[in-house]
Amino acid sequence: MKAPVAAATVLLALASGCGVVDRSDGYRVTVEFSDVLDLVPHSSVKVDDVTVGSVEKISLSGWTAKVRVRLDRKVQLPANATAAVRQTSLLGEKYVEVAKPTTEAARGKLTDGSVIPLARTRRSAEVEEVLAALGLVLNGGGLAQLKTINQELATAFDGREPVARDALHQLDEFMGGLDKQKADLVRAIEALDRLTGRLVQQRAVIGDALDALGPGITVLADQSTQLTGALKSLGELGTVGTRVVNESKADTVASLRALRPILDQLVKAGDDLPQSLDFLLTYPFPPNVTGAIVGDFVNLAITADLDAASILANLVAAGPRVSKAGKTATTTPRGTTKTPKPGTLAPSLPGQLPLECLPLDGILPPEWVPPKECKLPDGCKLLAPGSPVPLGGLLIPAEGLVPAGTVFPAGTKLPKGTVLTAQCLLGAVTGAVDGVVGGLTDVLTGGLTP
Template sequence: MRNYLVLATILLATACALPGGADVGNRSYQVTAQFGDVLDLVPQAAVKVDDVPVGRVDTVRLAPDGWSALVTMTVNGDVRLPADAHAYLRQSSLLGEKFVELTANDTTKPPLRNGATIPLSRTNRNPQVEEVLGALSMVLNGGGVAQLQTITQQVNLALNGNEGNVRDLLSKVDALVNHLDAHRDDITKALDGMAKLAKTLDDRKTQITGAIDGLTPGIAVLAEQRGKLTRMVDALDQLAKVAVTTVNQSRDDLVADLKALQPTLQQLAAAGQSLPKALQVLVTFPFTDAVLDDIKGDYLNVYLQDH
């Protein structure tokens, strides 16, 4: 047992101080990457770009948040990386050593400066062999397989005898999907319109809040007057009932009066323009406008004789 402990100590010390590494030149710069999990990454591990060694790992330490790791690397100064570079934890082979791979997505952006930090959002790692074997072990030991068998049995029981209904349901679902796909432009426009409406409402939330606050006193008054409003509506309902009853009861008399007026109205309509002319002569009788034009002088004497 002691020999195994000594061997493990020697291996750990060797892993923590790997000799050699890429040539970083005289104009090297340092970059720090924040990883959620660095596994067994050690100092002096390789730093690569497109599988070409360009640097080495200097230190691996715990981040101030206590949940992530900070990996400080030295990179050859001739390697130009953009400011939005990504860092990934890779493995040289199935059981090989770990290394950090830096990717240059957009070389047109400003370069990554000395002392820059690649945040946690731009770092990641590959699944480990242990994790894959552990997941496979859970499936092979009955976890996933047993669940898959149960699901298959339940699906068979549900479909047994209902094939026609399921086929009809699938046909309707297919028709629905095709209909939605045919109107996807309209749906997109509707969603865009809703987004614009939501943005407009958000921009005017102060005015909307003010309007709602202004309505509050009025709503309170309406709530206080609810009893009176209810009585008023009931009174209007009674008035409407009385009016309807009165009209129904006087309907025959009203129809008879209108029929009696019909001849008079017909004669007035037949008189046409004669009635206004007759009224014009009546107010000036016996000296109408036509007679006055035929009289000479300023005075007119009229003699009336009673027979």
């Protein structure tokens, strides 16, 4: 009886050594392989070198081998687990290794009926494959060339170890920089992919454009000699121009210095020059005459204040004469002369503001407003110096004295450059003709006043 007991003991030991485990209460998973080598049913399935199941069936579907394995119910693996065909030793048996993924995060759970696809499986190299590759290298497979390459590299780096080491450090930094910019590189490649896609869509348009460029390129090629000559001539022109500029430098500087007094006078002229140019357009008429010209005739409105006594007195009195000082003297009916002093106001005429409405010294401040009983015509405004002159308006001259013909008595002082609107002028041009019909009797009696 000792022999059967010993045989049973040996069989039990062999069974234990081969890792046969009963997994009748486990769950089944299908694993796809491109090559299972000499894997056979009842082979072990291991996780971290621990047997957790066995191979139940191996089948073929096209060029893919499907291995159905049974795993222990206690084994918990993610749904994206990987599998590989391994070998226990150099000449040992094959087994299936199941492991967690290493290139991505674990997700889900491996359950009964799950499939580990071909993309997540691999196999180890066979001993025969390793020996065949080694034989290829040793049997005229380039081993002598590797020796030559090794010797040449040793000769090249001999005495240049610091330079090689620095190059390796720079290469490491370069690769590190590329790794940090990996996201930017990916975006650039994706943008390039989108660009190439659009270029593919516009391939016909690009082809037509290139075909249209052909004749132009042909013309440029035919005229390459002329273009080259033109460029050379342009270079010579630049040389001549440089020489001319250098030789005429002194004359140019002298001409600019001679122009300086003229420019200074133009600056001093200020607004007088553009205003005079405005007057030249309507010479010999003032600028506001354009509103009175209708076709080939001019409409004028004239207001005559005729007083018989004044007319007869002026007829028998002496006319105006010029004094020794060069100023106009006025003649009274009695023959006496009176020269107006600078800054004095002439008596107000019909339509003008009475002298009582003006300040005692006759100088209007910039913000002057007449008293309530003295009303200016509608639209009559004193614009600040520097304002544009409106159509029909008046610019007060440099001395600041108001000339005759405005609602202000002649001699009224305003700030230099003040602008009067057209409504401030007496008898503004309207294009209408007003008149009063009468005879000589009406003139002598003073009744011909409109």
